[in-house]
Every structure is written in structure tokens, then in C-alpha cells.
Amino acid sequence: MDAAARLAALVAALVDALAGEPDVTPPDATGPRRFGSRALQVDGAAFAMVVRGALVLELPGDRVAGLLADGRGGAFGGRGRPYRERVALADGEPGTDLPLAREALAFARARRDAVT
Numbered sequence: 001m002d003a004a005a006r007l008a009a010l011v012a013a014l015v016d017a018l019a020g021e022p023d024v025t026p027p028d029a030t031g032p033r034r035f036g037s038r039a040l041q042v043d044g045a046a047f048a049m050v051v052r053g054a055l056v057l058e059l060p061g062d063r064v065a066g067l068l069a070d071g072r073g074g075a076f077g078g079r080g081r082p083y084r085e086r087v088a089l090a091d092g093e094p095g096t097d098l099p100l101a102r103e104a105l106a107f108a109r110a111r112r113d114a115v116t
Helices: 003-018 061-069 094-115
Strands: 039-042 045-051 054-058 074-078 081-089
Touching (some): 003 039, 003 045, 003 054, 003 094, 054 074, 054 094, 061 094, 081 094
Antiparallel strands (some): 039 045, 045 054, 074 081
16 A cells, blocks of 8 residues: 555545544545645644645644654644644554554644633
8 A cells, every 4th residue: 555545545534533432523635725724623723634645634832742752753834934733744654653643633622612
């Protein structure tokens, strides 16, 4: 299986596992393409998405720093500046990425709950 097919299978597995969670919206493949439209979201906030062939997760900054230090992910960001709370996982593995995606969902919910 090539990398693109493996990533597509991983994303499908993440969507299947997380789309049934309360307040989680699966990616919208039929709507207009804009940032976040192809992402798993909780209350409209993206927490897991595929960008340039990598699974990108939003996690606490210290968790991202740990994943970068361990070599488990790469920096993700735009215009040359990485985002502190996002990590890109290029070699998707369902056994490790699903727990990380669940962490990302919990982080997104915690941020939402802190605002409300």
C-alpha cells in the first residue's frame, strides 16, 4: 500500500472511530474547499485534518514539543512559522494515531469548555 492509500485508510479509520462522538463533525467532502472543511471538528473547531500528505493534530504545546523531540512528528505551520499546538504525523499508524486523535479531541473540548 502506498503512502497516499495508507493515509486515506488511516483518516477513514479516524473518522469511523470519532464521528460518533458527541459534537464531532466529520469532514465535508461535498462542500466548498476551505481551511478546515476536510477536517474532523468539534463545535466547528478543527482538531484533526490531512494537510500536504500528513495527518495534522491540534494538541497542547508541551505534548507537541514532546512528539517533535521524540521524532514522532514534524512541525506544522504556515508562512515559515510552525504552530506551537499543531503536529504533522507523516507516517500514519492507526495504533498510535487514534489515541493521539482522541487526545486532540479532548484538547479541543477542553478549549471549548474554557471559553463557555
